[in-house]
Amino acid sequence: MVKYIFVTGGVLSSVGKGIVTSSIGKMLQARGLKVTVIKIDPYVNVDAGTMNPYMHGEVYVTDDGGETDLDLGWYERFLDLNLKKENNITTGMVYKAIIEKERRGNFLGRCVQIVPHVTNEIKSRIRAVAKNSGVDVVLTEVGGTVGDIEGLPFLEAIRQMRLEEGFQNTLYVHVALVPILDVTKEMKTKPLQHSVNELRRIGIQPDIIVARCPKMINSEALRKIALFGTIPENAVFCSYNVESIYQVPLILDKQGMGDFVCKRLELGDFKPDFKEWESFVNAILNPKHEVKIALVGKYAGLADSYVSMSEALRHGGAMCKTKISIYYIEAEKFEENPKTIEKLREYNGIFVPYGFGPRGTEGKIMAIQFARENNIPFLGICYGFQLAVIEFARHVCGLKDANSTEINPKSPNPVIDLMPEQRGIEYKGATMRLGAHKIIVKPNTIAYNLYKSKEIYERHRHRFEVNLDYLETLEKNGLVFSGRSADGRRMEILELPNHFFFFASQFHGEFKSRPGRPDPEYYGFVKACLDKKLGKSKPEF
């Protein structure tokens, strides 16, 4: 019998529900149970792919090419899972499916309604994940905040699931903010009480309440939460601020949450084993070195735009006991004031992430040139890879007007161009080259040294690529393409053999990076930043 845990949130969004959900999964995994996680996003977009990362955070890409909410990244990192498109359910997806069925005539003669048709569709999607994954426990996080209009059908669906699946097989967790007032230093539980009331109005009585509070809640706050939430005090837990997000499962388990969940769901009595997780957390918390990394991007104002990348850097850091300090720099600043590029000298490494459209690209190209000419470790991802090709074409191969047709459609030297199969595509949703594809790694290269394999699978999300008409020129001038698609036509990795570390990939290594098992390109970059700082003549991987 599959068990279902549903996580809702109150008071504010971004309250850390994703981390709490991942942490519950971790506590169960530490007890030998198999879990999977679903994120429900009540917005009307069919997937996250068409949203601006500057508002919604990064788009997380799954192996099967799903463009999903960034919470799936947290689930994958915490739980070492490879999730699928089906693990992210949106209003857009649900309605699209229902309207298609209605047009086909599946509901002929009937009036199609939110209850039961929409709620049935939601429940069947949750159950399909349970069936396909064969796990012991399915965790479902409902995005947004209780009370949001667009969330109602989802809450109604999970409410119905208690009746259908049984009390001992379903558990509701509510996560809500408990602010501390600046002036009086008091912990305020009233907003949480209101959100619990809102949840009950819909018909859901939480079994567990997690207070998200800057500090561990005091006994008075705990008593109030239990009393007004109508739950025993031992069902109230607190997710307080910690140095590293990866500590959250440990602090919640210490409060008894793992045991409580297992008992309540009649899963059994287990002794948790957090050995591996703890050793990773210890590495994060006790660094011996520090490196400063300049992330030159276009969405620098919102750290969530680059969350998988910054986590991948941290995983690499933990591997070499190095604290990673990331400085988010707006690329356009260099265009406005070119002299400021010199500031990049203060960093141990320069990182150019993914991106779209022309804004900020010249600034990024300036940063790449600075890294190349000053022997500063450089890592470029996706757009960062493409811009590195443009920089090299312009300043080394002498093609001064080299560009991507994404930036200048009329460029006389389009070294980066639209992939042939992308021509003629008008629909924007889910039409990029997405998901995991095979890459052949060239022996005797930095790439081979890092990946230690001739064949790797990495995740993609792009429309443009290296224009093969320029391959010979680029290679002749010293650019090495050390990774290519299986058919050899698609450039996937570039490197400069005579540089301390100059490496970029068309794919996104960050999506497969895990605590304790950093992605090789991120690890290589961090190690290079450290070794350069320590005065070594070349990086020692």
Ligand code: GLN
């Ligand atoms: N804009 C580029 C492309 O579509 C790069 C995409 C990315 O960085 N994810 O190919």
